[in-house]
Amino acid sequence: MARDNDKLPKGDVAIITFLAAVELVESDMWQQYNELGGVNGGNAAYKLALQNLDRNVPQYISDHTDDEMSHATFLNAYLMSKGETPVNLDEFRTLPSSQATGAKQIGRLTNLMNLDVDTSWYTRYRSTQNPDLGGGPFPQAVHIVNQPAIPVNDADTPPNQQQPVPPANSRQSRMQAIANTAGFHFATFEQAGASVYTNLILNVSHQEVLRVLASIVGIEVDHFSVWHEKAGNAVSRPLAGDEPDLSGALRVYRSESAGLLRDSTFAQAKRRRRGDGDGGGGEPTVPRSVAGVLGCGNRPGKGGGCCPAQPFRRRLSIERTQS
Ligand SMILES: [Fe+2]
Ligand SMILES: [Fe+2]
Numbered sequence: 001m002a003r004d005n006d007k008l009p010k011g012d013v014a015i016i017t018f019l020a021a022v023e024l025v026e027s028d029m030w031q032q033y034n035e036l037g038g039v040n041g042g043n044a045a046y047k048l049a050l051q052n053l054d055r056n057v058p059q060y061i062s063d064h065t066d067d068e069m070s071h072a073t074f075l076n077a078y079l080m081s082k083g084e085t086p087v088n089l090d091e092f093r094t095l096p097s098s099q100a101t102g103a104k105q106i107g108r109l110t111n112l113m114n115l116d117v118d119t120s121w122y123t124r125y126r127s128t129q130n131p132d133l134g135g136g137p138f139p140q141a142v143h144i145v146n147q148p149a150i151p152v153n154d155a156d157t158p159p160n161q162q163q164p165v166p167p168a169n170s171r172q173s174r175m176q177a178i179a180n181t182a183g184f185h186f187a188t189f190e191q192a193g194a195s196v197y198t199n200l201i202l203n204v205s206h207q208e209v210l211r212v213l214a215s216i217v218g219i220e221v222d223h224f225s226v227w228h229e230k231a232g233n234a235v236s237r238p239l240a241g242d243e244p245d246l247s248g249a250l251r252v253y254r255s256e257s258a259g260l261l262r263d264s265t266f267a268q269a270k271r272r273r274r275g276d277g278d279g280g281g282g283e284p285t286v287p288r289s290v291a292g293v294l295g296c297g298n299r300p301g302k303g304g305g306c307c308p309a310q311p312f313r314r315r316l317s318i319e320r321t322q323s
Helices: 010-037 044-053 057-081 120-124 170-203 207-233 243-253 264-276 286-293 309-315
Strands: 115-117 144-147
Touching: 010 044, 010 057, 010 170, 010 207, 044 057, 044 170, 057 207, 115 170, 120 170, 144 170, 170 207
Parallel strands: none
Antiparallel strands: 115 144
């Protein structure tokens, strides 16, 4: 039983309750990824496609799933220890599971098979503008609209197929596109998790609540950092192969018709690089630094000319969802 002097301020209770709900939602997404692509995930081809981004992705998925479930459990236990009501979202677990090998057939809170992924964090974090001072809006790094981030069914993506780089057939290409979408989605929702803690921690008033949130926020930032790197890998080697493979990759991936990538950001990069002429040093502008991270040789400190849009487009392997 909680003693009166253990009672938390109402505002702090509201913040912890909200964060417990956030963690349950995060856990739901990670569980779906973990069933299919984690260390013990049941979809071998999906795991191989994820490992084309980085060989450790299944391990990261499993570890982050554990983290989020422990966050939700801890926050709910803390609420109960203070005589408050824990969060239970079970009545909302009504969305269907993937039909692909590896997925459990249980109700879900989130749908990972029709995702619009906001990738503007990628450009915002490289911008010289401050959104707190009116900066933005910030462009999408890539356009991911109505795409799956997990395999949908075995007819679409056979679970035991190989996943060479570059893919050798349309089903392999389809699976790689799904894994690449996941590569951006991981970072997108961990960016959201890290940001929500960073903002709400400034509004708590009880010292113990501050310590509870401080114990989690660092983990969320670490999660984002891990996936930030993998998102960059989704559009660079070894996934896209070496330069001699680019024409083949272009045919296989069909990125121009994908509907996921628009060239405006990279066309701007080309124009700006022509105009600034500083050889890549100094504070990065939005499009230049995006182009640099995505595989252009013109990274800060390397000098050279502008990063043309065409080679970047050839490196992408995110393609259209088949409906
Ligand atoms: Fe978390
Ligand atoms: Fe997280």
